[in-house]
Amino acid sequence: MEFLEVKNLCKIYGKGENQVTALNHVSLTVEKGEFVAIIGSSGSGKSTLLNAIAGVDVPTKGKIFLDGQDIYAGNSEQLAIFRRRQVGLIYQFHNLIPTLNVVENITLPVLMDRRKVNQKRLKELLELLGLKDRQDHLPNQLSGGQQQRVAIGRALMNAPAVMLADEPTGALDSRNGQEIVRLLKESNQKYGQTLLLVTHDENIALQAERIITIADGKVVRDSKQNRTPARIEDQRSEKRVRRAERP
Numbered sequence: 001m002e003f004l005e006v007k008n009l010c011k012i013y014g015k016g017e018n019q020v021t022a023l024n025h026v027s028l029t030v031e032k033g034e035f036v037a038i039i040g041s042s043g044s045g046k047s048t049l050l051n052a053i054a055g056v057d058v059p060t061k062g063k064i065f066l067d068g069q070d071i072y073a074g075n076s077e078q079l080a081i082f083r084r085r086q087v088g089l090i091y092q093f094h095n096l097i098p099t100l101n102v103v104e105n106i107t108l109p110v111l112m113d114r115r116k117v118n119q120k121r122l123k124e125l126l127e128l129l130g131l132k133d134r135q136d137h138l139p140n141q142l143s144g145g146q147q148q149r150v151a152i153g154r155a156l157m158n159a160p161a162v163m164l165a166d167e168p169t170g171a172l173d174s175r176n177g178q179e180i181v182r183l184l185k186e187s188n189q190k191y192g193q194t195l196l197l198v199t200h201d202e203n204i205a206l207q208a209e210r211i212i213t214i215a216d217g218k219v220v221r222d223s224k225q226n227r228t229p230a231r232i233e234d235q236r237s238e239k240r241v242r243r244a245e246r247p
Helices: 046-053 076-086 102-112 119-128 144-156 174-191 229-245
Strands: 002-013 020-031 035-039 061-066 087-090 162-166 194-198 210-215 218-224
Touching (some): 002 194, 020 046, 020 194, 020 218, 035 046, 046 061, 046 162, 046 194, 087 144, 102 119, 102 144, 119 144, 119 174, 144 174, 162 174, 174 194
Parallel strands (some): 035 194, 035 210, 087 162
Antiparallel strands (some): 002 020, 210 218
């Protein structure tokens, strides 16, 4: 079932000689609960696509439907409500509030939306993210990996329909990066949330069910993954061979 639909999406910055086409007639669909990795070189348009889906960057042309709703059809207040309630955003830099502790950072979106904190969900998230013993810690008392876990908890707290992660492991070492991806996959499976993850790391992309490749603002490849461990290792080996063969 199509849950997310992007139709003929264009995003143009600047005018005249300074005009840059970041997205060039992009169309794609994503099923509910699907884990999709979006890859591409720097400047390919992958982050612009994610921000457009998040309701953060208004497209120049085209439409985006989430669960049948045209997300840009309403006014600015309706768009803000959509962002708060339907989208969970995770960036490379966690952007935690330094004066708030772990629980306060995680529950901030709920409180900003003037809603009551679901204590059962909060407890579940603290368990899932391994933060139960860090509830009262401030960000500067946490490691980089722990801070990113708090950012994931904050994104999940409102039970969003879709999780959007833009290079969530970019500022972490390999071990912490793999752990963050594991947690994102686990939340995807536990809560049935659609997950779109932008990454430049091929090994992380291979863990998704599907990989979309963006180049020059266009979708140039869209492939489903064979999820068996043997196939994943084969794909990694193929990539290592290709890199070794490059002049």
